[in-house]
Amino acid sequence: MTRDVKEIFGSPVGSLAAKVRTLAPSMTRSMQRVAEAVANDPAGCAALTVTGLAELTGTSEATVVRTARLLGYPGYRDLRLALAGLAAQQQSGRAPAITTDIAVDDPIADVVAKLAYEEQQTLADTAAGLDTAQLGAAVGALTGARRTDVYGIGASGLVAQDLTQKLLRIGLIAHAHSDPHLAVTNAVQLRSGDVAIAITHSGSTGDVIEPLRVAFEHGATTVAITGRPDSPVTQYADHVLTTSTSRESELRPAAMSSRTSQLLVVDCLFVGVAQRTYETAAPALAASYEALAHRHRTNPR
């Protein structure tokens, strides 16, 4: 046979349409119909069986197989796999382009995509902007602390609790305070060697600044986790950990991205401390996991 059949299985599939055009002249009428269908709608054809494609093009299975052969595949099965790949590439090629704000009439799928994208963005920004020296210093302070108090209100209060839960798990003594009065009352107890952490996005939440100030004045090592590195809270902070602030919109208040950002910082603190106290932290983590096992119903299998 003089025509040189080039093996394209495993080579870029993007040339399929071109190949169809090249080979079209040497095809019989029915084969052209099949080839055309395949070139026009790879994804759709990938979903069809030989019989289906034969019916769609008004031809027979044999013709479909012959066409597949002509296009360089061992049979229809392999053409179909290649089509699936092509379809996937086309799909992924289309950039989601989710740069716009979330709109009131966005379908739910868009909401998911946009939120996920924005939170990813927030994480990247936070990681990029985080001062590792400050972080390291904060970790150092936590590692040697006699006790640690964490202040946060509203959404930041949950982050404070999250940090506290984690620190407790590795054997540190930590408390979260969201009641301003109790926070101050406790802050008075702190002294050198203790750590106080304030979490506030705006950096100007009085109820959180106040206990930090008291802790600061009593000699505790103070840390601020805030999105505004020039805000009042930093005034009383030995170490400032900056969270990133992303675009906010009406349907996505700042609290949402700041929470993501704060949690990343908190996780970094936790892992940092766990590293430095690995000898005690690892068994403590294992133990707390163990202790909870019986609270879970037997796993179905």
Place this chain on the structure above:
Amino acid sequence: MTRDVKEIFGSPVGSLAAKVRTLAPSMTRSMQRVAEAVANDPAGCAALTVTGLAELTGTSEATVVRTARLLGYPGYRDLRLALAGLAAQQQSGRAPAITTDIAVDDPIADVVAKLAYEEQQTLADTAAGLDTAQLGAAVGALTGARRTDVYGIGASGLVAQDLTQKLLRIGLIAHAHSDPHLAVTNAVQLRSGDVAIAITHSGSTGDVIEPLRVAFEHGATTVAITGRPDSPVTQYADHVLTTSTSRESELRPAAMSSRTSQLLVVDCLFVGVAQRTYETAAPALAASYEALAHRHRTNPR
């Protein structure tokens, strides 16, 4: 026009590895072997027939088909097509970034980078795996609810509180419960038209399942947010929202990524509800922002 660009043939293609991770715990040993082979080498497996893959993994055809089913495909044939698509994407697109686990002696900068990367991964996986139909249904239920109760314990308890805070801000009546007894006591009060949401990564936390069951039996619409779509909690859930499970390591327990995942789902719920009740939600959001203004010290430049 369908907005689900990730979907081909009804199954998300981009998240296969994530899906394997999510479902792995509920798989039998042999099925895990098959799933692992598929996740490790999509391209290679796409070239194999059922029999071939069965031999490769040392199992039987039946097991391969069962695994394909579990992964959400009608049969092996469709899994194979999806694999071909995945392979094409991987080959053409970016090489999948491989990160190592966080090690005890990683410098702090690496810790930040790895954590941020893994959380981003978790977000992407969650978004890809989230069933928008279920999400939409849950949003619909929340929108018309007389009242909403949210159950969560430990880290999930914080997520429950986060959701509650948000819903309250847009004028819904919502409560978070982390005390199992109080939760059940309150669940008894629920009736048709009310909504109960259980948040549990393992899906088998008895203290969270119990109130959901009670709510379910009293006619409330029930929602489960869990990383195990086949776990006991789903038994009493009208709508199941699946969070993704990422690789966990000693220094990065599962709780960390599950929290990220859960929060994304919660945010989606919130935004969804806010969209549908925009007329009342927007002013409510503005009002709550307004009310807090005086609690912040005047902002310095």
Place this chain on the structure above:
DNA sequence: TCACGGATGAAAGATATTTTCGGTTCGGTG
């Protein structure tokens, strides 16, 4: 130890793909 329930694979059954083969069309030819 035994009984039980789920996990597993061998083989039967169903479907899809490939091959075979004979009918049909079409252009050329006597």
Place this chain on the structure above:
DNA sequence: CACCGAACCGAAAATATCTTTCATCCGTGA
């Protein structure tokens, strides 16, 4: 105009592949 041959085409048989069923096996808990 009748005939011939070659290529085209599709129905159906043959084969490969996938799916389902069912008996066995294995681990588990009493």
